[in-house]
Amino acid sequence: xxxxxxxxxxxxxxxxHFCPGCHHGVIHRLVAEAIDRFGVRERTIAAASVGCSVFxxxxxxxxxxxxxxxxxxxxxxxxxxxNPDKFVFIYQGDGDLxxxxxxxxxxxxxxxxxxxVVFVNNTVYGMTGGQMAPTTLLGQPTTTSPYxxxxxxxxxPIKMTEMLAQLEGxxxxxxxxxxxxxxxxxxxxxxxxxxxxxxxxxxxxxxEILSSCPTNWGMKPLExxxxxxxxxxxxxxxGVYKERKGSDAL
Amino acid sequence: MSESKVTFEKGNVxxxxxxxxxxxxxxxxxxxxxxxxxxxxxxxVLPRIGGQFVQAESEVASIxxxxxxxxxxxxxxxxxxxxxxxxxxxxxxxxxxxxxxxVIVNVQRSGPGLGGIAPSQGDYFQATRGGGHGxxxxxxxxxxxxxxxxxxxxxxxxxxxxxxxPVMVLADAMIGMMKEPLEEWVPQNPEPAKDDxxxxxxxxxxxxxxxxxxxxxxxxxxxNWKLAQKYERIRREETRVQIELxxxxxxxxxxxGSAARIAKSAVDRLNDEGRRVGYVxxxxxxxxxxxxxxxxxxxxxxxxxxxxxxxxxxEDVRLAVEGRAPVHFAGYPPGYLxxxxxxxxxxxxxxxxxxEAA
Numbered sequence: 383x384x385x386x387x388x389x390x391x392x393x394x395x396x397x398x399h400f401c402p403g404c405h406h407g408v409i410h411r412l413v414a415e416a417i418d419r420f421g422v423r424e425r426t427i428a429a430a431s432v433g434c435s436v437f438x439x440x441x442x443x444x445x446x447x448x449x450x451x452x453x454x455x456x457x458x459x460x461x462x463x464x465n466p467d468k469f470v471f472i473y474q475g476d477g478d479l480x481x482x483x484x485x486x487x488x489x490x491x492x493x494x495x496x497x498x499v500v501f502v503n504n505t506v507y508g509m510t511g512g513q514m515a516p517t518t519l520l521g522q523p524t525t526t527s528p529y530x531x532x533x534x535x536x537x538x539p540i541k542m543t544e545m546l547a548q549l550e551g552x553x554x555x556x557x558x559x560x561x562x563x564x565x566x567x568x569x570x571x572x573x574x575x576x577x578x579x580x581x582x583x584x585x586x587x588x589x590e591i592l593s594s595c596p597t598n599w600g601m602k603p604l605e606x607x608x609x610x611x612x613x614x615x616x617x618x619x620x621g622v623y624k625e626r627k628g629s630d631a632l
Numbered sequence: 633m634s635e636s637k638v639t640f641e642k643g644n645v646x647x648x649x650x651x652x653x654x655x656x657x658x659x660x661x662x663x664x665x666x667x668x669x670x671x672x673x674x675x676x677v678l679p680r681i682g683g684q685f686v687q688a689e690s691e692v693a694s695i696x697x698x699x700x701x702x703x704x705x706x707x708x709x710x711x712x713x714x715x716x717x718x719x720x721x722x723x724x725x726x727x728x729x730x731x732x733x734x735v736i737v738n739v740q741r742s743g744p745g746l747g748g749i750a751p752s753q754g755d756y757f758q759a760t761r762g763g764g765h766g767x768x769x770x771x772x773x774x775x776x777x778x779x780x781x782x783x784x785x786x787x788x789x790x791x792x793x794x795x796x797x798p799v800m801v802l803a804d805a806m807i808g809m810m811k812e813p814l815e816e817w818v819p820q821n822p823e824p825a826k827d828d829x830x831x832x833x834x835x836x837x838x839x840x841x842x843x844x845x846x847x848x849x850x851x852x853x854x855x856n857w858k859l860a861q862k863y864e865r866i867r868r869e870e871t872r873v874q875i876e877l878x879x880x881x882x883x884x885x886x887x888x889g890s891a892a893r894i895a896k897s898a899v900d901r902l903n904d905e906g907r908r909v910g911y912v913x914x915x916x917x918x919x920x921x922x923x924x925x926x927x928x929x930x931x932x933x934x935x936x937x938x939x940x941x942x943x944x945x946x947e948d949v950r951l952a953v954e955g956r957a958p959v960h961f962a963g964y965p966p967g968y969l970x971x972x973x974x975x976x977x978x979x980x981x982x983x984x985x986x987x988e989a990a
Contacts, residue, residue, distance in 0.1 A: 394839075423834065424833055424835040426834070427704065427831045427832075427833060430843075439843065443839045444833075445833055445834050445839050445840045445841075445842075446831070446840070446842070446843070447699070447700060447704075447831050447842045447843075448730060448842065448843035449696065449699070449700075450722050450723060453692065453693070453722075456688065456692070456694075456696035456697050456699075456700070457696045457697070457700035457703075458700060459686065459693075459697050460658075460698060460700025460702075460703075461700040461701065461703065461704055461831070462700075463658065463697070463701070464657075464704055465704050465832075468704075468832075469833075485689055485692075486692075486693050486696070489688070489689035489693065493686075
């Protein structure tokens with residue numbers, strides 16, 4: 383019998399610890415599919431970050447270096463500059479990438495580091511229990527914005543993909559979601575493009591993936607999925623924001 | 633030391649040359665006085681010998697680039713000066729926890745805060761107590777000459793690899809900025825293979841984790857004990873100290889780095905004048921040569937600790953002595969670099985009375 387659905391080779395068989403309805407598992411799978419698709423498992427080194435995705439190293443059967451909170455782009459720079467023949471990707475959440483690690487991601491992007499970045503935006507600090515993130519939407523209550531995020535107090539949710547797309551060092555920048563089968567297919571394509579960008583040495587390949595966090599949003603999984611469409615996508619529009627074409631090497 | 637040549641060199645440049653001689657091809661750093669000769673030198677040399685020089689956006693980024701490079705087993709280095717080293721502590725803690733070898737250079741300036749750019753030894757506590765969060769140590773080497781900037785930097789790379797741990801070269805503005813004759817030599821110890829632990833891509837093997845997070849029941853205690861055992865081994869095998877103890881020693885000066893250099897002139901002069909003054913210079917600040925110092929104290933020799941701060945290493949001296957002999961202190965906080973005469977007077981003041989040479 384021909385298998386129609388198998389676990390990507392670069393994933394281990396360890397069950398995900400993620401909460402029901404969380405999108406990290408789906409996104410992990412997309413990344414693993416890309417590793418398999420481009421045949422880079424044996425030369426991949428990932429820099430893991432701090433947050434719910436910290437256990438990435440338990441789920442991927444690849445070499446992984448743990449980074450301090452927000453520093454994965456710097457750690458990955460150190461890995462890639464000393465091992466240009468290796469494939470290096472980082473996987474960061476919104477608190478990690480867009481708050482404590484803002485300097486590291488911007489400058490890694492600006493240097494045009496040949497890295498693939500998977501940025502998971504769920505508008506909340508997940509692992510620490512649902513505090514306000516730099517991407518928390520206006521009006522969204524969290525444990526540290528109990529009356530809802532208010533711009534006079536907390537500023538606006540930060541749009542990283544739009545910002546990074548402005549930098550010359552970025553070869554590919556896109557925002558996708560995985561809340562419907564159609565969007566999942568687009569997300570897969572974007573992750574693949576972010577991989578190709580590195581393989582073609584066109585600078586940073588950056589994918590922001592809107593993700594649900596039912597536990598910290600206080601929603602059931604289906605409600606959480608609907609929130610992505612209803613509240614997140616209007617503020618964080620999906621699409622490819624930057625694509626360096628053809629032979630325009632960096 | 634088969635091939636060697638003697639040049640007249642600045643301490644910082646000697647250190648940078650040693651890194652290259654030791655096989656370091658990767659440098660990550662951020663400009664700060666008084667160590668900028670190091671990145672300036674390496675930015676010229678490394679790209680021409682197949683290496684990489686990255687000027688990072690911050691000290692925080694540069695230490696984490698070093699972490700990434702070290703995790704793949706490459707010999708790599710960062711350098712900075714006091715305020716910058718404070719920013720690097722996060723990464724140093726992670727490297728100690730993840731057992732990543734790397735060399736970190738601190739050409740000390742003065743603090744606290746922005747302080748100043750004059751020589752100081754105010755970072756002794758920070759360097760020898762680990763510096764960042766958690767229960768760990770960093771091997772700390774304290775050069776007292778331009779030659780030692782070279783020699784101890786080569787050693788730093790060897791120790792970092794041998795024990796898979798970050799190693800700090802703790803210099804200061806005086807040693808870093810002064811020029812002296814330097815004998816450059818080619819290290820003979822080959823760089824050890826790191827295939828058995830480093831992140832190199834999981835070719836033909838399961839993936840590896842270079843990490844410091846341990847959440848399983850009992851795992852972290854086990855990891856901390858494993859580190860502690862490594863530190864114990866380092867204490868046993870890597871403690872280095874220079875001791876010159878004359879027969880019938882009346883008092884011994886304990887000092888490291890540039891303070892030791894100045895104190896040595898005073899000690900030599902007193903001995904020329906017929907006094908019997910000893911000289912104890914810790915070369916490794918961690919591990920601290922406590923046993924050697926205890927043995928001096930057991931002979932009833934009073935000790936005078938001289939530091940370019942208001943009293944840091946003197947605490948380790950007292951811990952080593954444990955009341956066996958008097959421990960005096962002469963401190964020079966930043967802004968005034970003592971002369972040999974100053975230290976001469978401090979020694980004479982503490983010498984037993986009535987024994988002055990004619």
